Amino acid sequence: MHLLIPAAGMGRRMGSDRNKLLLKLLGKPLLVWTLLAAENATSIDWIGIIGQKLDFPDFKEMIANLKLTKPVTLVIGGDTRQESVYNGLQALPESAERVLIHDGARCLATSELFNRCSETLLSCRGLIAAIPVKDTIKIVDRDLFIKDTPNRSHLWAAQTPQGFEVKLLKDCHYKGRKLGWKVTDDAALLEKCQLPVKIVEGEETNLKVTTPGDLAIAEFILRQRTI
Numbered sequence: 754m755h756l757l758i759p760a761a762g763m764g765r766r767m768g769s770d771r772n773k774l775l776l777k778l779l780g781k782p783l784l785v786w787t788l789l790a791a792e793n794a795t796s797i798d799w800i801g802i803i804g805q806k807l808d809f810p811d812f813k814e815m816i817a818n819l820k821l822t823k824p825v826t827l828v829i830g831g832d833t834r835q836e837s838v839y840n841g842l843q844a845l846p847e848s849a850e851r852v853l854i855h856d857g858a859r860c861l862a863t864s865e866l867f868n869r870c871s872e873t874l875l876s877c878r879g880l881i882a883a884i885p886v887k888d889t890i891k892i893v894d895r896d897l898f899i900k901d902t903p904n905r906s907h908l909w910a911a912q913t914p915q916g917f918e919v920k921l922l923k924d925c926h927y928k929g930r931k932l933g934w935k936v937t938d939d940a941a942l943l944e945k946c947q948l949p950v951k952i953v954e955g956e957e958t959n960l961k962v963t964t965p966g967d968l969a970i971a972e973f974i975l976r977q978r979t980i
């Protein structure tokens with residue numbers, strides 16, 4: 754299975770002056786934890802890291818130090834996650850029929866989750882890892898008044914990996930670029946194309962490290978695993 758790792762963000766919500774994926778958790782950069790999970794996932798046999806060119810020296814050093822057994826390609830990202838994934842898709846080997854896309858910021862995802870997503874993708878055209886929502890979710894208007902409360906039993910929080918047939922996802926990205934769709938995950942492009950996307954049970958601990966508070970939570974989770 755081919756894996757694309759969007760890692761070209763600015764980390765604005767983290768408030769860091771550098772790519773948040775270079776911040777350390779238990780002494781290792783966030784991106785290293787993601788790469789270790791990918792390396793240990795038996796189903797993954799190619800890795801594409803989508804990043805900002807200014808981070809490539811750090812990325813190359815990480816890759817060299819990890820001595821990964823799987824081929825790694827660096828791809829220049831775009832101004833949005835959507836554009837970064839689009840660039841990543843263009844960099845896939847011709848042989849790639851299916852691809853997992855996994856946020857570099859979701860550095861706690863386990864190898865087992867990668868393998869489950871890879872396995873499920875063999876029998877469907879698109880999938881996402883997701884977990885049932887625990888909080889009651891409110892739809893709120895611009896004046897911060899509640900407009901609606903969706904039925905929680907139908908609500909799932911999307912995570913990554915997200916997996917797709919390569920040609921299908923490329924076509925949906927092309928259509929999105931032509932029609933100006935702005936999405937925050939790749940599944941939304943298939944949904945807009947009226948295509949089915951399967952849910953794969955994600956992991957409660959598959960946190961997207963986004964704000965400073967997430968760093969402490971992520972370290973706690975990692976520490977529990979290394980005990």
Ligand SMILES: Nc1ccn([C@@H]2O[C@H](COP(=O)(O)OP(=O)(O)OP(=O)(O)O)[C@@H](O)[C@H]2O)c(=O)n1
Binds near residue numbers: 758832856858
């Ligand atoms: N132009 C972008 C924006 C985001 N990402 C990646 O997409 C993942 C999810 O994005 P997010 O958590 O929002 O990261 P940032 O965009 O860096 O965060 P912020 O929105 O706070 O700036 C991250 O691994 C990030 O590196 C990317 O590859 N290219």
Ligand SMILES: C[C@](O)(CO)[C@H](O)COP(=O)(O)O
Binds near residue numbers: 834939
């Ligand atoms: C793809 C994603 O992780 C699914 O929850 C999320 O949409 C990424 O959002 P971000 O704003 O790019 O972090």
